[in-house]
Amino acid sequence: MIEVKNVTKRFGATVALDGLSFEVKKGEVLGFLGPNGAGKTTMMRIITCYMPATDGAVSVAGHDTLTDSFQVRERIGYLPESAPLYLDMSVADYLSFVAKVRGIESGSIRDRIKKTSEMCGLRKVIGKDIGTLSKGFRQRVGLAQALIHNPDILILDEPTTGLDPAQIIEMRELIKRIGKEKTVILCSHILPEVAATCDRILIIVNGKRVASGTPDELTSSSGESVNITARIHGPKEDVREKISAMDMVIGCRIKETRGDGPATFLIKAKPGDDVGQDIFKMAVDNNFSLSELRVERVSLEDVFLQLTTKEVVSE
Numbered sequence: 312m313i314e315v316k317n318v319t320k321r322f323g324a325t326v327a328l329d330g331l332s333f334e335v336k337k338g339e340v341l342g343f344l345g346p347n348g349a350g351k352t353t354m355m356r357i358i359t360c361y362m363p364a365t366d367g368a369v370s371v372a373g374h375d376t377l378t379d380s381f382q383v384r385e386r387i388g389y390l391p392e393s394a395p396l397y398l399d400m401s402v403a404d405y406l407s408f409v410a411k412v413r414g415i416e417s418g419s420i421r422d423r424i425k426k427t428s429e430m431c432g433l434r435k436v437i438g439k440d441i442g443t444l445s446k447g448f449r450q451r452v453g454l455a456q457a458l459i460h461n462p463d464i465l466i467l468d469e470p471t472t473g474l475d476p477a478q479i480i481e482m483r484e485l486i487k488r489i490g491k492e493k494t495v496i497l498c499s500h501i502l503p504e505v506a507a508t509c510d511r512i513l514i515i516v517n518g519k520r521v522a523s524g525t526p527d528e529l530t531s532s533s534g535e536s537v538n539i540t541a542r543i544h545g546p547k548e549d550v551r552e553k554i555s556a557m558d559m560v561i562g563c564r565i566k567e568t569r570g571d572g573p574a575t576f577l578i579k580a581k582p583g584d585d586v587g588q589d590i591f592k593m594a595v596d597n598n599f600s601l602s603e604l605r606v607e608r609v610s611l612e613d614v615f616l617q618l619t620t621k622e623v624v625s626e
């Protein structure tokens with residue numbers, strides 16, 4: 312549905328996007344993730360025909376953003392970083408205005424306003440001036456504005472910025488619901504946001520792709536180790552040696568303990584196979600009592616931090 316090929320964008324000496332390529336398939340919800348200044352907004356502005364790329368090409372449903380921009384715009388609904396709303400207009404007047412600008416025929420406008428305002432939970436405030444609405448409701452108006460012409464593709468740039476936790480949850484639910492019917496790109500620098508709503512995540516840093524995949528793929532391919540904490544009552548050195556000898560174990564050290572109580576072993580192991588089970592079996596076989604066994608899996612948060620900080624440091 313969306314094809315980005317080798318896109319570079321320069322603002323004078325600043326390289327905002329550096330040879331970026333990716334695809335979004337029909338019906339997919341893509342999380343476009345990156346730290347501040349990574350180039351997310353710039354990429355969305357290029358896809359939505361707000362600005363041209365310096366180099367490379369973008370096509371939307373087979374239409375080039377440069378030569379066929381009208382066709383592209385028709386298919387896309389866009390909620391920019393700060394939603395452009397007219398505060399002295401009522402919600403209904405504003406949506407009607409956007410519908411006219413979008414070229415919806417006058418006979419269908421009323422129906423489209425009804426549908427989008429229902430979808431975005433705006434029915435109660437439809438007659439109110441936008442300036443009197445809370446930030447959460449203004450954001451919903453922004454979303455309704457993006458959906459008014461019933462586009463196939465929806466592009467959302469940091470849609471939950473400035474919302475309170477309850478409103479964030481509502482907004483995410485809304486995005487999930489819309490994502491069932493449409494192709495969506497959700498830009499964010501907040502990982503839980505995309506993890507909660509997206510099928511696939513693309514991480515960019517300094518305008519370059521550093522990773523992409525489903526949340527599961529990203530955590531399992533990170534190649535990092537897992538940390539295991541085990542509390543075992545037995546001859547400390549003997550236990551340590553037995554654990555160290557296990558195939559998947561990279562290292563094992565004893566956390567300082569007082570007296571003769573069970574010692575705590577801090578173990579580093581390769582991810583994948585269940586080292587926890589081997590440790591449990593070893594304790595049982597040797598008649599050691601095991602009072603704690605905790606495996607810390609690599610979280611998506613860790614992956615994101617590793618990827619985004621590594622690049623920045625190497626710059």
Ligand SMILES: Nc1ncnc2c1ncn2[C@@H]1O[C@H](COP(=O)(O)OP(=O)(O)OP(=O)(O)O)[C@@H](O)[C@H]1O
Nearest residue numbers: 322325327345346347348349350351352353354500
């Ligand atoms: N119109 C512009 N003129 C000059 N530089 C720009 C312009 N727009 C963006 N940039 C620069 O391009 C880089 C990428 O900016 P962009 O706004 O795309 O990042 P972002 O990933 O959306 O960040 P954020 O999470 O803060 O919204 C930054 O270094 C920014 O300063």
Ligand SMILES: [Mg+2]
Nearest residue numbers: 351352353392
């Ligand atoms: Mg941005």
